[in-house]
Amino acid sequence: MLSQPRRSQTVKVRDVAREAGVAVGTVSRVLNDHPTVARELRERVERAMAHLGYEVDVTAQSMRAGRSRLVACAIRDFDIPRFALFIKEAEAVLREAGYTLLLASTTNRPEVEIALLRAFRRRRVDGVMMTLSDEEHRDVREALSEAPMPVMLIDRDRIEALDRVTADHRQGARLATSHLLGLGHRRIAMLVGDIKAFPSRSRLEGFRAACSTAGITPDPRLLRDNVLSSEDAYRATASLMSLANPPTALFVAAMDMLGGCLRALRTMSIAVGDGISVVAGSDSDLAELHTPPITAIEWDLAAMGRHAATMLLERMRGDEIECGRALTVPTELIIRGSSRPVAN
Amino acid sequence: MLSQPRRSQTVKVRDVAREAGVAVGTVSRVLNDHPTVARELRERVERAMAHLGYEVDVTAQSMRAGRSRLVACAIRDFDIPRFALFIKEAEAVLREAGYTLLLASTTNRPEVEIALLRAFRRRRVDGVMMTLSDEEHRDVREALSEAPMPVMLIDRDRIEALDRVTADHRQGARLATSHLLGLGHRRIAMLVGDIKAFPSRSRLEGFRAACSTAGITPDPRLLRDNVLSSEDAYRATASLMSLANPPTALFVAAMDMLGGCLRALRTMSIAVGDGISVVAGSDSDLAELHTPPITAIEWDLAAMGRHAATMLLERMRGDEIECGRALTVPTELIIRGSSRPVAN
DNA sequence: CAGAGTCAATGAACCGGTTCATAAGAGACT
DNA sequence: AGTCTCTTATGAACCGGTTCATTGACTCTG
Numbered sequence: 001m002l003s004q005p006r007r008s009q010t011v012k013v014r015d016v017a018r019e020a021g022v023a024v025g026t027v028s029r030v031l032n033d034h035p036t037v038a039r040e041l042r043e044r045v046e047r048a049m050a051h052l053g054y055e056v057d058v059t060a061q062s063m064r065a066g067r068s069r070l071v072a073c074a075i076r077d078f079d080i081p082r083f084a085l086f087i088k089e090a091e092a093v094l095r096e097a098g099y100t101l102l103l104a105s106t107t108n109r110p111e112v113e114i115a116l117l118r119a120f121r122r123r124r125v126d127g128v129m130m131t132l133s134d135e136e137h138r139d140v141r142e143a144l145s146e147a148p149m150p151v152m153l154i155d156r157d158r159i160e161a162l163d164r165v166t167a168d169h170r171q172g173a174r175l176a177t178s179h180l181l182g183l184g185h186r187r188i189a190m191l192v193g194d195i196k197a198f199p200s201r202s203r204l205e206g207f208r209a210a211c212s213t214a215g216i217t218p219d220p221r222l223l224r225d226n227v228l229s230s231e232d233a234y235r236a237t238a239s240l241m242s243l244a245n246p247p248t249a250l251f252v253a254a255m256d257m258l259g260g261c262l263r264a265l266r267t268m269s270i271a272v273g274d275g276i277s278v279v280a281g282s283d284s285d286l287a288e289l290h291t292p293p294i295t296a297i298e299w300d301l302a303a304m305g306r307h308a309a310t311m312l313l314e315r316m317r318g319d320e321i322e323c324g325r326a327l328t329v330p331t332e333l334i335i336r337g338s339s340r341p342v343a344n
Numbered sequence: 345m346l347s348q349p350r351r352s353q354t355v356k357v358r359d360v361a362r363e364a365g366v367a368v369g370t371v372s373r374v375l376n377d378h379p380t381v382a383r384e385l386r387e388r389v390e391r392a393m394a395h396l397g398y399e400v401d402v403t404a405q406s407m408r409a410g411r412s413r414l415v416a417c418a419i420r421d422f423d424i425p426r427f428a429l430f431i432k433e434a435e436a437v438l439r440e441a442g443y444t445l446l447l448a449s450t451t452n453r454p455e456v457e458i459a460l461l462r463a464f465r466r467r468r469v470d471g472v473m474m475t476l477s478d479e480e481h482r483d484v485r486e487a488l489s490e491a492p493m494p495v496m497l498i499d500r501d502r503i504e505a506l507d508r509v510t511a512d513h514r515q516g517a518r519l520a521t522s523h524l525l526g527l528g529h530r531r532i533a534m535l536v537g538d539i540k541a542f543p544s545r546s547r548l549e550g551f552r553a554a555c556s557t558a559g560i561t562p563d564p565r566l567l568r569d570n571v572l573s574s575e576d577a578y579r580a581t582a583s584l585m586s587l588a589n590p591p592t593a594l595f596v597a598a599m600d601m602l603g604g605c606l607r608a609l610r611t612m613s614i615a616v617g618d619g620i621s622v623v624a625g626s627d628s629d630l631a632e633l634h635t636p637p638i639t640a641i642e643w644d645l646a647a648m649g650r651h652a653a654t655m656l657l658e659r660m661r662g663d664e665i666e667c668g669r670a671l672t673v674p675t676e677l678i679i680r681g682s683s684r685p686v687a688n
Numbered sequence: 689c690a691g692a693g694t695c696a697a698t699g700a701a702c703c704g705g706t707t708c709a710t711a712a713g714a715g716a717c718t
Numbered sequence: 719a720g721t722c723t724c725t726t727a728t729g730a731a732c733c734g735g736t737t738c739a740t741t742g743a744c745t746c747t748g
Contacts, residue, residue, distance in 0.1 A: 012734060023698045028736055036696055058466045059412060060734035062403045064703050079432045081425030088423045091449060100467065103447045105435060122402045123444065230629075259629035266633070284629075285574075285603035289610070291635035356704060367728045372706055380726055404704035408733050 011054045020048035031056060062124060071312065072102040072120045074113065074130040075154065080256050082282060082301055086154070089305030090129065097313050099126070108133040108194070108228070114143045125149055127312045132156050134196040150315040152308050156198045157326065163315060165308045165327045169199050172297035172331030173206030173253060176279045179295070179333060180249045181214045184342040185277060189222040189240045189247035191233060191261065193254040200225065203253040203281065222247050233260030241268055241276070248342045253281035258294065262286075278338040292337030299331040355398045364392035375400060406468060415656065416446040416464045418457065418474040419498065424600050426626060426645055430498070433649030434473065441657050443470070452477040452538070452572070458487045469493055471656045476500050478540040494659040496652050500542045501670065507659060509652045509671045513543050516641035516675030517550030517597060520623045523639070523677060524593045525558045528686035529621060533566040533584045533591035535577060535605065537598040544569065547597040547625065566591050577604030585612055585620070592686045597625035602638065606630075622682040636681030643675040 013031075017024045022041060029037050030045040048054075062068040071094050073087060091101045102125065106113045110133055120128055128151045132140060135158035144151055144159060153164035180188050190207055192200040204225075211218045221243070224236040233252065237260070240247055252261045258280045265272060272278050273292045280287045280296040287294035307327050314321060357375075361368045366385060373381045374389040392398075406412040415438050417431060435445045446469060450456045454477055464472055472495045476484060479502035488495055488503060497508035524532050534551055536544040548569075555562045565587065568580040577596065581604065584591055596605045602624045609616060616622050617636045624631045624640040631638035651671050658665060 010734095013736095014734085024735085025698060025700095025737080026696090029697090032736080038696070041697085055462070055466055057407070057468065057734055059403060059407045059468050060703090061736075062703095063401070063407050063705085063734085064736045066703075068403060077432065078435075079428050081428065084423050084425065084428055087447070088421065088449060091422075091447065095448065100463070101447050103431070103435060103445045104439065105432060118399070119444070122399055124401065124403050259633060262629075262633045285606075286628075286630045286633060289603060289606045289630060289634060354704095357706095358704085368705085369707075369728060369730095370726090373727090376706080382726070385727085401704055404733090405706075406733095407704085407735085408706045410733075 010057075011052045012057075013054075015052055016045065016048045016054050019052055020045045066124065067126050068124045069099050070102050070123060070125045071099045071127045071129065071309075071316075072104065072116070072123075072125045074104045074106050074116050074120075074128065076108045076131050076133070077105055078103065082255065082284070085301040086305035086308070089302045090309040091305075093306055093309035093313070099313075106131065106133065110134055110137045110140050113140055117143045117147055121148060127316045128152065129154055129308050129312060132159075132197065133194065135159060135198065136196065150312060152312045152315070154304070154308060158198065160324045162323075163311050163325045165304050165311065165329070166198060167299040167301075167304065167329045168202075168331045169297075170202040170206040170209070172281070172299065172333065173203040173251075174210045175206075175331070175333040176251055176253075176281075176295070176297055177207045177210035178214070179335065180251065180277060180279060180339060181210060181216065183249075183277065183339060185249040186216060186342070187219060187222060187245065187247040188249045188251055190218075190224070190251045190253055191227045191236050191257060192223075192225050193228055193257075195225050200254065207251065207253070227254050227257055230257065230260035230263075233257035234264045237261045237264035238268065241265070241270060247276070249277040249279070249339070251279045251281070255282045256284070257281070258284065258286055262290065272338050273340050274343075277340055277342070279333075283334060287336070290338070295336045295339040296334050297331050298334050299329050304329050354401075355396045356401075357398075359396055360389065360392045360398050363396055364389045410468065411470050412468045413443050414446050414467060414469045415443045415471045415473065415653075415660075416448065416460070416467075416469045418448045418450050418460050418464075418472065420452045420475050420477070421449055422447065426599065426628070429645040430649035430652070433646045434653040437650055437653035437657070443657075450475065450477065454478055454481045454484050457484055461487045461491055465492060471660045472496065473498055473652050473656060476503075476541065477538065479503060479542065480540065494656060496656045496659070498648070498652060502542065504668045506667075507655050507669045509648050509655065509673070510542060511643040511645075511648065511673045512546075512675045513641075514546040514550040514553070516625070516643065516677065517547035517595075518554045519550075519675070519677040520595055520597075520625075520639070520641055521551045521554035522558070523679065524595065524621060524623060524683060525554060525560065527593075527621065527683060529593040530560060530686070531563060531566060531589065531591045532593045532595055534562075534568070534595045534597055535571045535580050535601060536567075536569050537572055537601075539569050544598065551595065551597070571598050571601055574601065574604035574607075577601035578608045581605045581608035582612065585609070585614060591620070593621040593623070593683070595623045595625070599626045600628070601625070602628065602630055606634065616682050617684050618687075621684055621686070623677075627678060631680070634682070639680045639683040640678050641675050642678050643673050648673050 013024045013027045016027045022045060027045055030042050094101055104116050127149055131154045135156055151162050153162050155166050157164055157166050192203055195201045195204055227233050227236050252258050270276055278294055280294045283296040283298040287296040357368045357371045360371045371389055374386050438445055448460050471493055475498045479500055495506050497506050499510050501508055501510050536547055539545045539548055571577050571580050596602050614620055622638055624638045627640040627642040631640040
């Protein structure tokens with residue numbers, strides 16, 4: 001509990017070596033499972049370690065080895081429920097491989113992203129998984145190219161030199177849009193996040209592709225971007241539904257924004273399904289258990305976490321792999337009662 | 345991008361010292377804002393650092409200093425959406441103070457908790473925030489008492505020597521139960537998590553206290569503990585509603601279990617509010633936007649995160665504070681349409 | 689039995705900072 | 719000028735491991 005006497009109390013390799021009657025180098029070799037160490041000696045050293053309650057100092061190991069066995073994960077905001085799934089799976093894979101996860105939030109600001117990359121370097125972090133607020137940001141790109149450790153992009157795709165794992169948001173949005181068009185909707189409003197980043201950008205592309213295929217020109221007044229919080233979604237929905245010519249369908253394409261949207265509709269006494277069709281950009285308990293249940297796009301964030309961690313491990317191992325590997329997780333549309341044929 | 349030449353490329357204090365024409369000690373003093381360094385020299389050193397692109401090696405600093413500026417957070421499973429709020433706020437406070445957050449999941453198993461504590465020691469982590477699967481577990485208690493760094497308990501209260509931040513789950517459960525009793529319910533089923541841990545234990549206490557005050561003896565067949573996943577909640581609800589004499593109210597007291605419960609009710613075509621009253625142990629978009637909206641217990645997890653980080657910082661600073669400080673965040677009941685007078 | 693070859697163990701040097709006893713230099717005072 | 723303070727800079731030692739050139743013991747061979 002006290003931190004003062006720790007320094008002196010702590011047992012070091014020297015102490016173990018003395019107790020076992022061997023050289024410090026031998027203790028180190030036992031610690032690292034070096035092959036050239038006699039069974040008898042190994043046992044003596046292990047007994048000494050157990051007897052003295054020895055514990056290696058990872059800090060000292062890191063310093064000498066030049067690697068820390070730390071992997072950093074920096075995402076916009078880990079307050080996004082479904083993102084926790086990604087982190088959970090990634091952490092499990094990394095821990096299995098002997099790595100520890102560092103966590104930081106970028107708050108979606110380039111300066112913070114750059115500062116974090118610098119902090120990770122100072123800590124001699126062995127690998128990084130991160131999102132970017134803006135893939136085209138010059139300073140961020142420069143910071144990334146100068147990073148001495150491998151960086152894995154999470155749901156970003158514009159930096160060709162880096163490995164990345166993405167979800168096929170384009171396809172998801174296209175499916176959702178075609179579904180609504182097929183139901184006869186022509187005034188489809190869309191809520192997306194920051195289109196400087198891959199997910200919202202590709203959702204928008206998918207939306208436009210589907211409209212174009214159907215020979216329809218979307219009304220630009222029905223597009224709301226930069227919807228990043230529940231409050232944003234609330235305001236955007238309220239404003240859309242107050243238009244003189246309101247949409248007949250609402251595609252809430254940003255992650256975890258459904259709550260804000262439904263809150264607005266409830267406030268305005270607009271019935272989901274009847275008054276307006278709704279499609280959610282990500283699935284959730286809320287989407288599934290709402291009345292009526294909400295049609296939603298779904299993809300496997302846990303698999304994304306596993307893949308991101310696995311690919312990063314390969315890269316950290318220094319395997320000879322080509323640069324800029326990209327893995328895409330498919331999206332699918334779960335059709336539920338919130339999307340109905342347009343009323344005449 | 346390549347990791348091979350890094351070792352030789354990296355700029356060290358020596359290089360800065362040579363460039364600036366000073367001793368290494370002086371560079372170190374500049375780095376640490378030591379007061380006894382002349383302005384002229386400081387500027388020369390800073391210019392040299394900028395010119396060479398110098399960056400300190402935190403690993404080396406940690407080794408010498410004996411502290412790592414790392415804080416570990418180990419919780420059962422960060423797949424719990426509302427818990428992300430706790431982590432988010434704690435991380436912000438810690439980062440502000442120059443600490444980096446390490447994250448690990450205990451999967452609610454004592455062996456893992458002990459192993460993690462050991463791993464944190466090896467990393468010379470400066471402080472720990474964690475939950476415990478079982479506060480009475482002997483080996484875990486021993487591991488905690490041997491921890492050389494301060495440990496902060498998250499929503500646990502049985503280890504008097506440690507600082508802790510808890511929510512007043514007892515009061516929340518009491519309010520919820522009294523509310524249901526006041527509506528005439530006598531057969532109230534309760535779903536709780538692991539009662540070896542503080543939250544579920546105190547919710548159960550609150551429930552019993554409220555029953556006892558009302559002079560009612562709860563039917564033990566209506567209590568389901570160890571409900572830890574959505575699937576558990578589904579099965580428990582289904583089984584309860586299949587009883588010959590089913591409950592008239594359901595108190596889903598575990599965190600984030602509401603989805604499983606509602607799914608079961610839907611499958612069985614039991615209407616929330618009419619067929620059965622429901623109270624949720626934690627609030628969520630789902631509870632708020634369900635039809636009917638679900639009465640729920642609410643508390644400020646963000647504040648818990650802030651307080652946990654702040655108290656841990658004080659402790660790490662080595663302030664002279666009494667041991668085992670406890671901070672409790674209040675809970676309140678948000679009454680919505682899912683809890684109605686019992687039908688005759 | 690000498691010499692070559694194998695295999696294990698040794699311990700000094702190293703990783704990259706910080707610390708602190710010591711020295712050097714600048715003023716102040718006698 | 720000499721002595722005493724006070725301030726500031728110096729650099730060797732240290733933190734706790736790992737590495738590797740070297741040594742020593744032992745086996746094998748001709």
